[in-house]
Amino acid sequence: MLKVTDSLSRRLANWARVRSPWISVFNTGSCNACDIEVIACLMPRFDVERFGILAKGSPRHADILIVTGPVTRKQESRLRRIWEQMPEPKYVIAMGACGASGGVFQGLYHVVDGGVESVIPVDVFVAGCPPRPDEIINAVVACLGLMKEDLARGGKEWRRKPGEAPREPAEVPA
Numbered sequence: 001m002l003k004v005t006d007s008l009s010r011r012l013a014n015w016a017r018v019r020s021p022w023i024s025v026f027n028t029g030s031c032n033a034c035d036i037e038v039i040a041c042l043m044p045r046f047d048v049e050r051f052g053i054l055a056k057g058s059p060r061h062a063d064i065l066i067v068t069g070p071v072t073r074k075q076e077s078r079l080r081r082i083w084e085q086m087p088e089p090k091y092v093i094a095m096g097a098c099g100a101s102g103g104v105f106q107g108l109y110h111v112v113d114g115g116v117e118s119v120i121p122v123d124v125f126v127a128g129c130p131p132r133p134d135e136i137i138n139a140v141v142a143c144l145g146l147m148k149e150d151l152a153r154g155g156k157e158w159r160r161k162p163g164e165a166p167r168e169p170a171e172v173p174a
Ligand code: SF4
Pocket: 029, 030, 031, 032, 033, 034, 068, 069, 070, 095, 096, 097, 098, 099, 103, 104, 128, 129, 130, 131
């Protein structure tokens, strides 16, 4: 009986989460162009609040973390800590070429190899340098699709059963 209640409350929480995802943004060393595009999403022209998407200052309240920029060595542990502070299930969107691989900063002495995925599990990659606001909205919608199915790669959800293949992150093309 406890299990049924548990799964019911989980489904209810998921239903609410899909209708109004809360988002935090973390800059791990971006040139700031990606951040400007994220800010454009929140402004009246694109107005993501009409879809129930809310920007939150604290990762402790966020369902989705948008990471902008290559991961610098200085920000690596901070990114990990911020991701750990998020409640589960948690979703991650890596922005642009830098989020995927380090982009133009790849190979520099102060940049971690392999992009955001080398530090925390990424659910959706958005292509571009920087991605446009409509592509960012597209990425959040892709994330909502994963949320509906409860398919977070991170946290406890990531600890899959032995023998089960890990889910590949989604890609939003440019
Ligand atoms: S992907 Fe392009 S725009 Fe975004 S942080 Fe990297 S260099 Fe800047």
